[in-house]
Amino acid sequence: MPAPDAFLDVRDLRIHFPTDDGLVKSVDGLNFKLQRGKTLGIVGESGSGKSVTSLGILGLHNKRNARVSGEILLDGTDIVSADPEAVRKMRGRRMAMIFQDPLSAMHPYYTVGHQIVEAYRVHNNVSKAVAKKHAIDLLGRVGIPQPDRRVDDYPHQFSGGMRQRAMIAMALSCDPELLIADEPTTALDVTVQAQILDLMRDLQQEFNSALIIITHDLGVVAELADDVLVMYGGKCIEYGSAVTIFEEPEHPYTWGLLGSMPRLDRGVTNRLMPIKGTPPSLINVPSGCAFHPRCAYEPQTGGRGTTEVPELVESGRGHLVRCHLPVAERKRIWQEQVRPKLEAGS
Amino acid sequence: MKRRMVTGVAVGVAAALALAACGGGGTDSNTDSSGGGTTTAAFDAANGKVFNPSDKKGGTMKFAISSDWDSVDPGDTYYGLSWNLARLYTRSLTMFKVGAGSTSSELTGDLAEGLGVPSDGGKTWTYKLRQGLKFEDGTPITSKDVEYGVSRSLEKSALVNGPTYFNDFLDLKGYKGPYSSKGQDNPAIDTPDDLTIVFHLNKPFGGFDYFAQIPATAPVPVAKDTGVKYKEHVVSSGPYKFESYEAGKGFKLVRNDQWDQSTDPNRKALPDGYDVTIGANADDIDNQIIDGSLDVDIAGTGVQPAALSRVLGQPDLKARADNPLSARLNYTSINPNVGPLKNIECRKAVEYAADRTTYQTAYGGPEAGGEIATGLLPPQIPGFQKLDVWSMGADNKGDLDKAKAALQACGQPNGFETNIAYRAERPKEKATAEALQQSLARVGIKLTLKPFPTGDYFSLYAGKPSYRDQNNLGLMLNSWGADWNDGFGFLSQIVDGRVIRDTGGSSNLSVNVPEINTMVDQAIAETDTAKRDALWGAIDKRVMEEAVILPGVWAKQVTVRSTRTTNVFVNDAYGMYDFLAMGIQ
Amino acid sequence: MVAYIIRRLFGAVLTLVVVSMITFGIFYLVPRWAGGTAESLASRYVGRTANAQQVADAAHGLGLDKPFFVQYWDWLQAIFVGRDFTGVGPAPVHCPAPCLGYSFIGRNPVLPDILDRLPVTASLAFGAAIIWLIFGVSTGVLSALKRGSIFDRAAMGVALGGVSLPIFWTGLVSLVIFSYGLHWTKPGGAYTPIEVNPGEWAYSLLLPWITLALLFSAAYARLTRAGMLETMGEDYIRTARAKGLRERTVVTKHGLRAALTPIATIFGLDVGLLLGGAVLTESTFSLPGIGKYAIDAINTNDMPKVMGFVIFSAGFVVIANLIVDVVYAVIDPRVRLA
């Protein structure tokens, strides 16, 4: 369990969107903590609320269409209740974000250098020339060759990997203490993915920043994360250290995720156990355990899964699981049924 | 044909129809007025009498018109409004008397001391100029300048717009004009001295004084003639001269200090100047006159449908509106060369069966449309007589019994089928065609509507004999305005069969009777005014008897003027306000 | 870039040639198919009193009796070398290059007349353009940012009305209200050239500007709103916010900049189109511009004028297109280097 005086402390975060069809509960009661220099991986299927969470941490939700409640304490300041102007000043400086698709996330009409300079100058009162020099430095640091020339290029003149590097350079321009990477490698091919992940790990160590890496790819988490938070339908359903999650996962959904994960160490990339069914509706959330319509073990809970919402309870040191199955039963199923099947797949 | 501006009128039958509903009946005639004055504002107060008589000078008159007319060059113009206006900056040999009611049907001397003196049985006409006449630059006006003005107007390939009366009637002996026959003297015009001018005609013509009032007899200094460009710098012989001229946009007239009131008994020259705007929006012109920013719409064709109901509905506006009759007949030509219409009985059936009230409604009703016509000559033209050749039935709705009898006599007891041609861009003609379609259907005469493009109506379709006969155009809508108010001016171009050309282009679509042609020749040669007028009246009746023309309405319009105008009256010669007499309060 | 411009230029010239051929065909060929003869076409220019010989001379002098393509070629050539016309007056008339035609009714070359009227049309077009650009775009931006608010609904309601009301109606109504009722603005037709008196110039054009701008503002407000809603949802806007930029910077520098690109295109074309004659506005407000010239030309059947007008206006549209293409390349770096 992280220390109480965590750098980032998210408490009972709820982010709901009122829409014409009903209230979309994209994030519904999320808690986690993160220390400087540590990496949290948030995993979950598409639509589970990962991006909404990260935007929430940056204070980017619009008051007019989002209802945000709970607390997001960044070094003691509550992002949720703070003055928007104060949050803006923190954004980009104390916390920064790397987006999934760098082509669409960078403005097509401005040069890469200009966009980095802009990010730097909004928080640092320096001349354009100084800022540009800084931008060239950063581009060099993230591994862009001939940064002094490429600084004047437009995003579309960069390759995909270089764009993501530039995006990272932009996020790092003000030495943020918290860096959120929302699916930083999804749009890249495998070799480039590995390079980018290496880069992020190196930079994190260099800057000693807290890093949240969001993905539905457990492989990425395995590479980087210290702790892992598994989200399902806007809720955390399992939380623990990376070792715990990969070695002793206890939630049937996590098992499913692991089964669908292409693991380099297993040498195969085929998805062995894709999770059947579709992600839950966030408006008409299934009764009981949100995962029950897709869960193979639901019958073993004696009907509780369909009626009663399971609580997130500690099953081991720093290991939280949201499931009605008795702990022993969960451990047994993992050891006897799921794990052998996963390993057999290799 | 004096081309009046019709584009503006040809809009919005709907409003016109709405108006018809509130219009009354009754025959209007403004020919019998004594020409007295009145200061009481009332509808039609300036028609037949002078409204707000005044001698007060000063102010700038503001005129506007929605589209340009042919030219301000006196030798190159054929629009009524232009002839009305030209009297401000030019003087011709004779002019219509300036006065209300029937006054203007008389001619008087302008440059000339009096009317022309005929000799040689009407083949020679002599005019004596007044003393002391000057151009705007102070040079004296001589008979040579008048000769030159007339001579240059003969150059129809350059000055294309004016009438061809001088080309047709002067004994030119091959002379073409000062541009084409360079260095030659015009053999048809003699100037024995600076104040005398003599015209030699190729045939007797009793009405030459009417020719002498055409603006082409205005003097033009040879040295200042720039041919087609002369319109940009017309040299004034009248009380006003051009201060500026912008083609298609407008011009300003200011006082000509070389004009001498003592040489000019006809003009009062009240305003200090005139601003003429060309190309203003027609609806906007009405609004500006109502508002007082403008004084008069010089098109003289009446207010637009948009303003019409307002003008007639608001008593204060109606009190400064008038309802003049213009010398224009809207009618239908009946083609005696196609199908059953070759038989006069079938043509008579058309005359009898037509409902004249719906004809009138189609044109806009009694006020904005006109008076139901009983013959060709409008009431204000000397020689007019109220005819009753073909019965119009009770309430002018047609005499169906007589129509059926005529069909019987024609051998078509159940009626027949033919086409009716009209100009597609003219909603009033379309409405008329539809009205006739309905009223003739009552006796079994079935009409098929045939619209044609306005621009080529006379040159390619209805006006081309081969086309109209081959395509069975039995009825053809038509419209005619007088060049001036006498029988010749009104009738010669539409009843003389000899003007019909195989190549097309004539306005006469149906009248070609040798006897009538002979009557026209007689009338033309008659030098006695009273006798001549009577002859034209007889021609009118004779044409009606042929049943080749179905008269529709004598056009009237509702015109409005600003409140500050004085000395306002409708000049019957032009069928619009007299621009020369009007002053400012 | 140079190759790009040359390619566009070539296309522009080609467009003009095609437009001129079609127009020429409409005015000179179609009437022939409809039964017109060289003489009947010529008769428009010689007055109604002309006799058959004069008409025939004019038809010959104007080349109306030649085959269609020869006539077109003569017309086209005149643009470069000028042309002499005979048969319509005792002496041949000369139309100097660039000769867009010679009006036999007005008796002067067409081009100088059009150029003479260009300042009026240009004053109207640019003045209105500035107003509607400022007004329409800012309304659109505000509406987009306050989507669903009372302002948005009201603005879009007015915009819908503005787009659907015809200019001759709004024009006349505003004249009646502001000119005749309240006497705030000048009545129609009161145009003063800018070089004579700039104050009067602006005053006389105020109502036409506003009326014309209203129509376009409405369209631009709707366009801008739609464009802004789209761009403000783009990923790069989220990035800009994530950088901690002020909302104003996000909206203007990142949002508006991208949303304005398609608007700049349409703006260029609209102004080009208006420069070729704001026909309705000019006739409603009686402004002696190119559009009014065209109306008069059509009313008087003055074909050379109409022809000259069409080519001149088409020229403006084509040039506007060209400028828009180039400007687009400047605005959007992706186009520039493609």
Ligand SMILES: Nc1ncnc2c1ncn2[C@@H]1O[C@H](COP(=O)(O)OP(=O)(O)OP(=O)(O)O)[C@@H](O)[C@H]1O
């Ligand atoms: N502004 C909004 N209004 C309504 N619903 C929203 C809004 N933003 C997000 N959502 C909904 O919240 C849910 C969670 O979205 P989110 O983008 O966080 O998913 P994610 O876990 O990041 O998925 P992915 O892996 O596809 O990125 C989705 O169902 C989405 O439709």
Ligand code: SF4
């Ligand atoms: S609670 Fe029941 S349904 Fe939910 S995950 Fe556990 S076993 Fe499956």
Ligand SMILES: [Mg+2]
């Ligand atoms: Mg996401």
